[in-house]
Amino acid sequence: MDSRRSLLVLALLFISFLVYQQWQVDYHSPKPVVAEQTQISDVPANSTSSLPTITNDTLSTSKVITLENDVFRLKINTLGGDIISSELLQYDSELHSDTPFALLQNTSDHIYIAQSGLIGKDGIDSKSGRADYHVENDYFKLAEGQDQLVVPLTFEKDGVIYRKIFVLKRGAYDVAVNFEINNQTARTIEVEPYAQLKHTLVENSGSMAMPTYTGGAYSSSDTNYKKYSFEDMTKADLSIKTKTGWVAILQHYFVSAWIPDQNTNNLLYTITDKDNNVGSIGYRSSVVSIPANTVTTINSKLWTGPKLQNQMANVADHLDLTVDYGWAWFIAKPLFKLLTFIQSLVHNWGLAIIGVTLIVKAILYPLTKAQYTSMAKMRMLQPKLQEMRERFGEDRQRMSQEMMKLYKEEKVNPLGGCLPILLQMPIFIALYWTFMEAVELRHAPFFGWIQDLSAQDPYFILPILMGASMYLLQKMSPTPVADPMQQKVMNFMPLIFMVFFLFFPAGLVLYWLVSNLITIAQQQLIYRGLEKKGLHSRSK
Incomplete structure (x- = not known):
């Protein structure tokens, strides 16, 4: 030759x-996953029955506070304690713009926020409303010589004190979002933790030479990494029972991912509202019982930042696979x-x-x-x-x-x-x-x-x-x-x-x-x- x-x-x-690569972006997904055959009995079967609705709380605001370390600046709505903005301080929005890249954001035109809360029998979040947390200050920043910043938000109801605690570390894009529940009553209470990423339903962007994927992804006990596009979400709700894993939304170079406690049983799910053009991918954990006069802590993490492979691999198993090299990954x-x-x-x-x-x-x-x-x-x-x-x-x-x-x-x-x-x-x-x-x-x-x-x-x-x-x-x-x-x-x-x-x-x-x-x-x-x-x- x-x-x-x-x-x-x-x-x-x-x-x-x-x-081929354009086809991969447009038609990459197999048939939508309805359920995965993992035997986990104590996760509720209906993943969306009592979750807050898609749109009724998105733009509602009680008070917005700011948390900042050396790599990002977060804005948190005290109504629900949702992260409604993340600005990446070491990444310009445009070349030489000196404006931080905004990953999470909450505007009338584009919704991309990270929600978490407690639902269930004694939960404080429901379709009818969210917990309105109290916090003393409006602005918290990691000080020089400080390795981590701890910011608690407090809500009290029926003799129970709920604290939603955010922990930011120096040089890290993962945020610990923990619930501390102090049951001061004479009865046992029950809650179900959940977390989800809400995003405006958008189409993949880019050209044939440089197509980019924007959409969901997840990891479970049976699947290390799998994309679940917005189109998939509109066709069928994701419903996967798993003990390990995470849920994420990917875009070009950046990712946000909720990582639940890897020692509990969880249900990964998606829900969509086509009328309002919004979708969510999230997880719902099994019921947590808090006996009378005891304190229980529920842990989770949120990654919101660039696709840094080494750091993501340390935060959660297989999270680094969101840097998706396709079939040529081994090269x-x-x-x-x-x-x-x-x-x-x-x-x-x-x-x-x-x-x-x-x-x-x-x-x-x-x-x-x-x-x-x-x-x-x-x-x-x-x-x-x-x-x-x-x-x-x-x-x-x-x-x-x-x-x-x-x-x-x-x-x-x-x-x-x-x-x-x-x-x-x-x-x-x-x-x-x-x-x-x-x-x-x-x-x-x-x-x-x-x-x-x-x-x-x-x-x-x-x-x-x-x-x-x-x-x-x-x-x-x-x-x-x-x-x-x-x-x-x-x-x-x-x-x-x-x-x-x-x-x-x-x-x-x-x-x-x-x-x-x-x-x-x-x-x-x-x-x-x-x-x-x-x-x-x-x-x-």
């Missing part, structure tokens, strides 16, 4: 990839670790991409050499193959037999040029998903006009250079294509690729450009070696 036909194979794989994960390691040395993500490209091309060099050697040998056999075509005419079976015999005698593998191409695409796809998922590359600058490697080149310089390098690589191929139509297609191939790459992340285009330049250098090195052996010159 000569290099031009290899390029056709690469083009076919590339187009297939674009179609993407080590590539990302390599990329991160090189970046720690050179302190520039663009230089790190170049370093990864050099290493990948060095690893694939033996296969690349075999590819060009095989191509040269195939060219040497072209006169004999043409003679066979003239001799056997329409006898395709005899022609095939004689060709295989010739290949065996000459020790030529006709598919030898395909393997490097087939290996290159999974690596490209893995790097693509790394750029789509790794928040570390968001707003990461290179040099000059490239101030964000995760976004497209604003002046399209890198895609043009990439197209030019592909054209040069094509022209350096020593064997012209015999078919005039195929020749025309090949002449347009660099332009077609360049148009596609106009909309790809600049870092990915940088990888492909550097890869092409290295391939050109490797090709010249290999052909010079073949010329010394007399093989390359005879194949022209």
Whole structure:
């Protein structure tokens, strides 16, 4: 297979990839899950019977307080104790905007909040209303030298004191949200903890080159990680009994996730209100009994922040899988670790991409050499193959037999040029998903006009250079294509690729450009070696 036909194979794989990844975003989900077969008996069967309704409390406000550590600023509505805003202080909303990125938010146009509470027999949250907590101050900030900030909200009802306690840690995006229940009555009371993420039902965004997923996801005892889109929620309510796990809402680079106590039985659920275009994904825990004159604590955590794999893995099992590399995860994960390691040395993500490209091309060099050697040998056999075509005419079976015999005698593998191409695409796809998922590359600058490697080149310089390098690589191929139509297609191939790459992340285009330049250098090195052996010159 000569290099031009290899390029056709690469083009076919590339187009297939674009179609496949768009299909994954639009139609990724299997049939909606109604129930999972996990035997947990003490979780209520109906997950939504007594939960607060979707919309009646979303914009209601009693008092809003602010909690802040060194990485985010939270706003909490004392009516229900819901987190209605999270501003990520170390991430700009837009490049160089100096405005913190707002993940959770609560406006008339967009709802994305984190609710939690107590329902059930002696609960303080219901469809008719929410607990209105009391707190002394309006603003709480983690002080210098302080490792954590503890803020209690208090509500008293019928001789029971309920405290909703928020714990923020330094440098952490997970918030402990604990309920302390002090039963000062002479009877046993019962409550059922719940937590949910409410979000406006939205469609997936982005282009065909850079589609992004916004929607739900969960983890359970039987499933480490699974997406459950807003479309899935409108088709069927999620209802899964589990002892471990979490529920989340994902978006490009960021995630919010409720993590219940992993030692209790829980029911994961979704509910939607199509009329108001709002949906929720949450969990409901089993009944908690608090005997008379005792104090009980119920624990949970909320992650609301960037997709930081190491930190999320420490917060909850499989939460790091929300950094979704797709089927190429087994390549993407080590590539990302390599990329991160090189970046720690050179302190520039663009230089790190170049370093990864050099290493990948060095690893694939033996296969690349075999590819060009095989191509040269195939060219040497072209006169004999043409003679066979003239001799056997329409006898395709005899022609095939004689060709295989010739290949065996000459020790030529006709598919030898395909393997490097087939290996290159999974690596490209893995790097693509790394750029789509790794928040570390968001707003990461290179040099000059490239101030964000995760976004497209604003002046399209890198895609043009990439197209030019592909054209040069094509022209350096020593064997012209015999078919005039195929020749025309090949002449347009660099332009077609360049148009596609106009909309790809600049870092990915940088990888492909550097890869092409290295391939050109490797090709010249290999052909010079073949010329010394007399093989390359005879194949022209």
